Amino acid sequence: MSAVVHSYIIAQSTLSNEPEFVWFWAGMCLLELPIAGLVARRSTSHATRAALLALYGLISYGPKLLRNPTSPIYHDEFAHWRATYEILATGRLFQPNPIIPIIARYPGLHAATAALVNATGLTIWQAATLLLIFLHVMLVLGIATLAQSLGLSNRTASVIAILYCLNSSFMYFDTQYAYESMAITLVVWALVGYVRAIRSQSGQGRAGWGVLTVVLGAGTVVTHHLSTLVLLLIMALVALALSVPSLARTDGWARTARTAWCLTLVTALTAGAWVHFVAPGTLSYLSPFFGQALSELTKVLQGSGAARQLFGASLSPWWEQDSAFLVPVFALALSAGGLLLFRGQIRDGHLRRGPRRALLLAFVVLGLVYFPSTIFILSPSGAEGARRSWAFTWIGLCMLLGIAAVWLIDWVRRGSQQWWRVGLRSGLFAALALALIGGTAAGLDASYRFPGPFLYGSDARSITPELLAASEWFSARFGTGNNIITDRNTALVFGSFGLQDPATPSAGFPVYNLYSAKPRARIKPAVLLYELTASRYLYLIVDERMAYEVPETGVYFVPDEPNFLSKSGKPIFFGRLAKFNTIPWMIKVFQSDNYSIYRLTAPASKISYQSHAPKLPDDSGRLSVTR
Amino acid sequence: MSRTHGFLREARLLWLAYWPLWALVVFAGLAITRLLPQGYARAAVAVPIMLLVPGSLTLGAAFSQRHRPRAATYLCYAMLVSAIWWVFADLLLYGLNIKITADSSYFALLAVSAALAIVIGARRLLGSPGRGRRVALKADVPAPDLSAAEAEGAKIPKAVRGSPYNGIAAAVAGVALLAGGLYAYDHLPHPAPIGYTWIAWTGPHLAGAVAVGPAGTDLRFQVIHHQADPATFRLSATWLGIPSRPLAKPLTVRIGPDRTFRGTLFVPTPPDGCTYRIAVTLTADKQISPTKQPQSWTINADVHDPGKSLKTCQ
Numbered sequence: 001m002s003a004v005v006h007s008y009i010i011a012q013s014t015l016s017n018e019p020e021f022v023w024f025w026a027g028m029c030l031l032e033l034p035i036a037g038l039v040a041r042r043s044t045s046h047a048t049r050a051a052l053l054a055l056y057g058l059i060s061y062g063p064k065l066l067r068n069p070t071s072p073i074y075h076d077e078f079a080h081w082r083a084t085y086e087i088l089a090t091g092r093l094f095q096p097n098p099i100i101p102i103i104a105r106y107p108g109l110h111a112a113t114a115a116l117v118n119a120t121g122l123t124i125w126q127a128a129t130l131l132l133i134f135l136h137v138m139l140v141l142g143i144a145t146l147a148q149s150l151g152l153s154n155r156t157a158s159v160i161a162i163l164y165c166l167n168s169s170f171m172y173f174d175t176q177y178a179y180e181s182m183a184i185t186l187v188v189w190a191l192v193g194y195v196r197a198i199r200s201q202s203g204q205g206r207a208g209w210g211v212l213t214v215v216l217g218a219g220t221v222v223t224h225h226l227s228t229l230v231l232l233l234i235m236a237l238v239a240l241a242l243s244v245p246s247l248a249r250t251d252g253w254a255r256t257a258r259t260a261w262c263l264t265l266v267t268a269l270t271a272g273a274w275v276h277f278v279a280p281g282t283l284s285y286l287s288p289f290f291g292q293a294l295s296e297l298t299k300v301l302q303g304s305g306a307a308r309q310l311f312g313a314s315l316s317p318w319w320e321q322d323s324a325f326l327v328p329v330f331a332l333a334l335s336a337g338g339l340l341l342f343r344g345q346i347r348d349g350h351l352r353r354g355p356r357r358a359l360l361l362a363f364v365v366l367g368l369v370y371f372p373s374t375i376f377i378l379s380p381s382g383a384e385g386a387r388r389s390w391a392f393t394w395i396g397l398c399m400l401l402g403i404a405a406v407w408l409i410d411w412v413r414r415g416s417q418q419w420w421r422v423g424l425r426s427g428l429f430a431a432l433a434l435a436l437i438g439g440t441a442a443g444l445d446a447s448y449r450f451p452g453p454f455l456y457g458s459d460a461r462s463i464t465p466e467l468l469a470a471s472e473w474f475s476a477r478f479g480t481g482n483n484i485i486t487d488r489n490t491a492l493v494f495g496s497f498g499l500q501d502p503a504t505p506s507a508g509f510p511v512y513n514l515y516s517a518k519p520r521a522r523i524k525p526a527v528l529l530y531e532l533t534a535s536r537y538l539y540l541i542v543d544e545r546m547a548y549e550v551p552e553t554g555v556y557f558v559p560d561e562p563n564f565l566s567k568s569g570k571p572i573f574f575g576r577l578a579k580f581n582t583i584p585w586m587i588k589v590f591q592s593d594n595y596s597i598y599r600l601t602a603p604a605s606k607i608s609y610q611s612h613a614p615k616l617p618d619d620s621g622r623l624s625v626t627r
Numbered sequence: 628m629s630r631t632h633g634f635l636r637e638a639r640l641l642w643l644a645y646w647p648l649w650a651l652v653v654f655a656g657l658a659i660t661r662l663l664p665q666g667y668a669r670a671a672v673a674v675p676i677m678l679l680v681p682g683s684l685t686l687g688a689a690f691s692q693r694h695r696p697r698a699a700t701y702l703c704y705a706m707l708v709s710a711i712w713w714v715f716a717d718l719l720l721y722g723l724n725i726k727i728t729a730d731s732s733y734f735a736l737l738a739v740s741a742a743l744a745i746v747i748g749a750r751r752l753l754g755s756p757g758r759g760r761r762v763a764l765k766a767d768v769p770a771p772d773l774s775a776a777e778a779e780g781a782k783i784p785k786a787v788r789g790s791p792y793n794g795i796a797a798a799v800a801g802v803a804l805l806a807g808g809l810y811a812y813d814h815l816p817h818p819a820p821i822g823y824t825w826i827a828w829t830g831p832h833l834a835g836a837v838a839v840g841p842a843g844t845d846l847r848f849q850v851i852h853h854q855a856d857p858a859t860f861r862l863s864a865t866w867l868g869i870p871s872r873p874l875a876k877p878l879t880v881r882i883g884p885d886r887t888f889r890g891t892l893f894v895p896t897p898p899d900g901c902t903y904r905i906a907v908t909l910t911a912d913k914q915i916s917p918t919k920q921p922q923s924w925t926i927n928a929d930v931h932d933p934g935k936s937l938k939t940c941q
Contacts, residue, residue: 001808005815013818031804050699051797058801065805066812091726093717108714111727115713118729119657119673121665130670133805134678134706141703189707192700205694212689212704219711222718454821466823469853473827581906581927582867587833588906591924592825601835609836609904609929613866614897621843621875622893623864623907627886 001062003027008066011450018317020450024063029433031059032165036432039158040409049158053144057137060165064175065133067451067460071125074448075459076178078496079103080110084124085499087114094278098501099492105279108223109182128177135185136175140165142188147399149195150363151356159409160402166327166435167394168387168443183220183227184391190216190231190267191395198242198260198355210263217267221274225282228271230392234366235264241362242355250354315446323438328374330435331397334408335368338400341407366396387443447552457551462489470541470595471498477589478539485511485532486541487556490595494541503537505557512557514540516564516572519579532600540598542580547573584609647687647744654680654740657733681736682709684743688750699794712739822854826909826924829889836902836929843895846928848907850890852882859912864892867904867927874905894930901940902931 007023014020035056039049067073072081079099086095087110097104109131116127143164147157164170174181190213197209221228239260241247275282314321342364345351351360370393376386412424440449448460455461471493474482480499484491491502505511510528517523546556550571556564564572580586580598590597642649657676663669682705686695696704716735720727830847837844852858863877875892882888890907897903906927 001804002811005808005812008812009815009817045793047698048793051793054794055797055801058798059804062805062808066808069809069812087717087727091728091731093721093727107717108711111714111717112710114727115677115717115732116670116674118732119660119677120670122667122670126667126670130674131710134710137801138703138707141699145700145703186707186711189703193704200694205690208686208690208694211685212708215685215708215711219707219714222714453818464823465820465853466825469823469851470825473825477827477829478832581925582904584929587929588925588927589833590825590827591926593823593922593924595825597827599833609867609902611868613868613870613872614899614901614903616866616872616895616898618873619876620895621864621905623862623875623878623890624893625862625878625880625888625890627888 001027001031001059003030004062005066008451011452014452021317021320021446024450025433025437028063028436031062032056032436033429033432035059036159036162037429039162040155040406042155044155046154049154050141050144053140053158053161054137056162056165057140058133060140060171061133061136061175063449064172065129067172067449069129072177072496073460073463074176074178075492076100076103077176078492080177080179081124081128082496082499083107084110084113084117084128085496087111088117088124096501098504099495101504102225102279102281102285103179105281106179106222106224108219109177109179112182125177132175132177132181135182139174139185139188142185142192143395143398146188146192146195146395147402149192149199150359150399151199152399152403156402156406159406160398163401163405164394164398166432166439167390167398168327168439169391170443171440172444172449173387174391179224180227180388180391183224186216186220186223187227187231187234187392188395190220191234194235194238194260194263195359197263198238198256198359206259210259213263214266214270217263218270221267221271225275225279225286226388227392228274229286230389232264232268232271234362234392234395235260235267237366238359238362239264241358241365244358247353247358247361250352253355256355315450316441320437320441320446323434324442325438327435327438327442328371330431331401332371334401334404335371335397337404337407338402339364341403342400360399363396363399367393367398367400368396369393370397455552456545456549457489457553457555459489459553461552463493466592466594467493468497470590470592470597471500473590474498474500474539474541474597482539483535483537484539484541485514485537487515487543487546488553488558489551490541490543500539505561507560511537512561512564515542515546515556516562516576517579518576519582538600540580540586540600542577542596542598544577544594544596546571547575547577647684647747650680650684651737651740651744654737661729677713678706678709680709681712681740681743682706684740684747685709685712688743688746691750712736715739819855824850824852824854824858824909824911824924826850826907826926828926828928833928836931837894838933839894839896839930840932841896841934843893844930846892846894846905846907848890848892848926849887850880850882850909850924851887853885855884857881857883861910861912862890862907863910864905864907867906871906897930897932897935899939900932900935900937902929904929 003023004027007020007027010017010023011020035052038044039052039056044052068077072078079097080103082099083095083097083103086097087093087107093107093111094104103110113124113128113131116122116131117124120127122130140161144157144161147160148154152160169184174184193209193212193216197206197213200206200209217231220231239257242253242257242260245253342351342360346357351357370390373386373389373393377383409428412421412428415421415424447455447458452461454464467490474494475498482500483503484494484500485503486494494500495502503509503511509531510525511532513523513525513528523529548571550565550569555561556571556573566572577596580596581588585601586598587601588596589599653676657673660669660673660676663672679702683701685708686701686705690696695701713732713736716732716739717727720731720735725731827849828846829849830845837846850860850862859879859881861877861879864874866872866874874894880888892905892907894905904927906925909924911922
């Protein structure tokens with residue numbers, strides 16, 4: 001842990017340099033690899049393995065805990081912080097969220113955090129961290145329990161849990177304060193209940209497991225839309241597998257299939273009811289992501305579109321990037337091994353036709369979806385979706401990988417020569433270390449993972465004391481709940497800690513045109529100013545750096561904004577922001593080093609100020625200061 | 628020794644017989660934790676109750692004692708289901724149009740826990756005829772497709788499965804590592820945060836042109852210099868226009884680190900009924916902006932004399 005701390009200290013003063021990565025991975029490998037080794041040992045007892053997995057879960061939360069121990073830092077964390085604050089402040093669920101509107105309709109995480117705050121008196125962030133640590137540990141234990149529920153041995157199941165932790169979302173993405181971090185754990189444990197309900201005999205706890213599946217499924221439904229969808233797809237896949245006679249037909253197979261379909265139906269009805277009555281905007285929120293990703297990918301495959309450059313603007317060193325490319329290769333090799341082992345088990349009669357075979361094959365199919373999904377990483381819109389899907393597909397994939405990995409470990413153990421065994425074991429550890437590094441690097445960029453100096457337009461490094469002070473001043477001066485216009489990163493702080501309501505720019509409400517309009521040119525469309533007045537948008541906040549810097553995320557306002565870069569790659573805002581000082585219906589009420597705040601005094605039809613100065617003596621006014 | 632052993636046995640039997648009731652009492656005791664100081668001390672006592680009781684009662688209501696999940700699985704489910712119950716309780720309160728507060732959530736969960744305890748009691752009552760210590764339990768029919776690992780696992784004696792204290796040791800070790808890392812990170816030297824300077828209007832809000840009477844008016848502003856070093860600035864005021872004209876004699880001010888000063892601009896009455904724009908500018912003596920110009924900070928406002936007719940504005 002000292003090495004990890006040291007790496008973060010180094011990272012704070014440089015944009016990105018190699019020692020921070022070396023120290024970080026040295027620390028993480030020293031923390032995690034010995035645990036993985038102990039888990040894989042045959043002589044380790046069941047309880048010790050569970051304890052080791054809990055320890056693994058705890059320490060793998062360390063990097064994110066150190067990344068932002070006191071406040072939100074990732075984009076979505078600000079939105080969820082605000083949602084929790086609103087529950088505590090108003091005592092009501094479903095309060096509008098100005099940063100990510102859809103999260104207001106999925107209050108699971110926020111309500112759970114608010115309950116902790118209410119009961120303990122902790123701050124929102126402290127309670128959130130406590131909850132996330134708990135959920136993270138539960139996730140690791142949940143994967144092991146799921147594997148055991150599928151009939152795998154305690155040892156294989158524990159190795160599977162360790163392998164699951166190599167997926168790109170595990171260390172940073174699913175540890176952020178966001179609804180998917182809670183939902184992924186609920187999904188895994190709902191699946192445990194689902195599998196146990198299917199495999200239990202009537203009157204021997206089947207109803208109980210069914211109840212748990214429904215409760216955890218409902219918990220997922222009220223927490224996160226995408227996780228709900230994935231849970232339903234997995235449940236349907238399993239139910240389908242249980243209905244295929246060649247896989248599952250044994251005595252009582254119809255009962256098993258009926259149980260599976262009933263639980264899937266109940267969860268689907270719960271989800272459907274929630275989307276219909278509570279969160280009707282969900283489909284319109286999710287559908288563009290799928291559609292856009294598919295169309296971009298089609299263009300790339302047809303050669304008419306440009307593929308996304310992997311690690312294009314990454315701050316990671318070459319060896320981290322190369323390791324990321326190795327992960328699918330390792331996964332493919334182990335999957336092939338796992339499939340061969342399955343085939344062998346079926347042939348040998350160890351995996352007879354029945355629910356267990358159907359269940360295992362359903363999870364294998366789920367895991368194999370990982371490989372085609374990696375293609376979406378080439379599509380700008382599909383990349384994020386693909387990465388998010390891996391947290392789910394790895395639930396199935398790690399079952400295959402785990403079986404092959406345990407076979408490999410045992411094969412190494414059977415080696416006759418000591419040096420051969422030591423060499424191969426070292427090789428396995430090295431492969432695990434590479435997969436750990438590559439898996440994490442394939443997730444979030446270094447600017448998210450490591451602290452560092454200010455990076456304009458970065459989601460995790462653009463919050464400065466100056467921005468916080470500007471937001472604080474604004475709230476103190478004008479109160480909260482003001483409709484404001486600003487860019488994406490400024491909106492995060494003003495919309496969360498500042499409790500303001502930033503506009504969500506779109507093609508129908510193109511507030512970015514205010515910034516991009518040339519001086520003395522009319523701001524288009526003409527209806528925009530009317531809309532701003534009618535909707536009481538009273539303040540415009542400008543980050544002056546947008547005139548000469550390109551955001552790290554490539555986004556000034558919203559992902560689907562027009563192109564704001566000139567042919568030379570410079571921002572078109574250069575020379576266009578000073579116009580706000582002379583626009584008659586804007587008064588500049590605040591300026592700091594980089595931020596200016598304007599009060600909009602539209603309607604613009606009112607009499608404007610004179611373009612010439614009055615004829616008065618130069619010293620007719622007077623300036624005075626007091627300390 | 629035998630008396631202690633007997634007492635422990637009795638206590639265990641008492642616990643097994645009435646555990647839903649005890650769990651309910653423990654949950655009711657959550658109210659007492661409010662007497663503890665807010666923060667981690669209270670969390671250490673309250674969180675285990677919050678995350679164990681409602682979930683345990685749910686498991687008790689959903690499963691018979693024989694088929695209830697065991698050990699780590701039981702704990703995990705109890706905690707996760709408890710967390711979900713807190714969410715459901717808030718949804719229930721929302722549905723009933725009751726404000727979500729510490730009290731309302733607590734009472735909602737207490738009611739839910741009581742209902743679950745009743746279900747457990749009812750389940751026992753309905754399942755009790757013919758059952759007792761002298762009545763042999765019917766053996767479970769083994770699942771037809773148990774894997775070899777499961778069949779072997781069922782035969783492993785408790786001692787070989789390992790001690791449950793390992794889990795506690797792991798939790799303590801993990802929390803200690805996280806806390807130690809956090810402590811070290813917090814106490815090691817960090818680069819100083821980048822400072823800033825700002826200027827802003829204070830006083831009444833400017834929602835349009837400021838009315839300036841025959842005696843003129845004062846506009847107040849504030850400058851904050853949040854930097855490690857002192858700096859010298861030139862403070863000036865101008866009538867904006869083409870060309871701009873000075874409004875007042877400029878001042879030179881030296882500001883210490885992390886200091887605030889308040890300023891006042893006296894604005895004379897405009898000569899006619901026009902609206903004019905004025906600006907107050909703070910210019911750094913040495914600081915250079917990214918555009919290679921001396922760094923400056925400006926605020927502006929519109930002023931007019933409401934006593935003069937618009938017709939006099941030319």
